[in-house]
Amino acid sequence: MSELIPLADARRELIRGRLREGRPVKAAELAAEFAVSEDTVRRDLRDLARAGECRRVYGGALPLSPAGGNLTERRREAPGRKRLIAEAVIPLIPPGSTVFIDAGSTNVQVASLAWRFQPRTVITNAPSIAAVLSENGVDEIVVIGGRLDPATGSCLGSRTLREVEGLAPDVVILGGCGIAADAGVTVFSSEEAEIKRTVAATSRAVIVTSTREKLGTAAPFAIMAASRVSALVVEADAEPREVERFSRLGVAVTRAAPATFEDQ
Secondary structure (H helix, E strand, O other): HHHOOOOHHHHHHHHHHHHHHOOOHHHHOOOOOOOOOOHHHHHHHHHHHOOOEEEEEOOOEEEOOOOOOHHHHHHOOOHHHHHHHHHHHHHHHOOOOOEEEEHHHHHHHHHHHHHOOOOOOEEOOOOOHHHHOOOOOOOOOOEEOOOOOOOEEEEEEEHHHHHHHHOOOOEEEEEEOEEOOEEEEEEOOHHHHHHHHHHHHHEEEEEEOOOOOOOOOOOEHHHHOOOOEEEEEEOOOHHHHHHHHHHHOEEEEEOOOOOHHHHH
């Protein structure tokens, strides 16, 4: 039997391979597969997490989010698919709402369609979002100031935090780097997480959007638990098991229309 047990390095490489494929891993399942103890697997996952190769969660680990690059670069990635997600967001926003639109390339697409949900006021801490809103028929736009972070395209810092603490929007359209039922909504920056966490806590409803690459992945800093998300909007081909996990938590999940070849 001992000859069947992978060496530690080989075992960890197998775990790495699954994480690279975007697959969550469970300690109990890995222990049974490799015929080792769960403590052994947990040590493997702890070492991989320490090396920045995964995010540990209760009972296992999640792949790290693939989100990267600055906002300008992310806006060039799959704009058609993100447009379909934005189209699916619009019916979820009651007309006449005060809406906070968070920074993000998918949220830029939401901003371009804002005229369709006839908001009373749209608030944002992202100058690029404000510019798109002003070009698309939104009369009242409130821009939260602060230090502009070029990576996220949003204003961050103490001034931004003070201003968002005084908000109470009806709806927040929240972006994240990782979206998972186990880890919730997460990002790579602690400063960004604090701003997003504050806005989400003061809003009546939180709508989260996710491309298929982000779903089921995690980043180091938490914004909110998955159970606190009001609605999740995903692509038509989003991973069914992860979508089901959100549904079991009471999150209303909406799938966007299927992407065509031109949308990819």
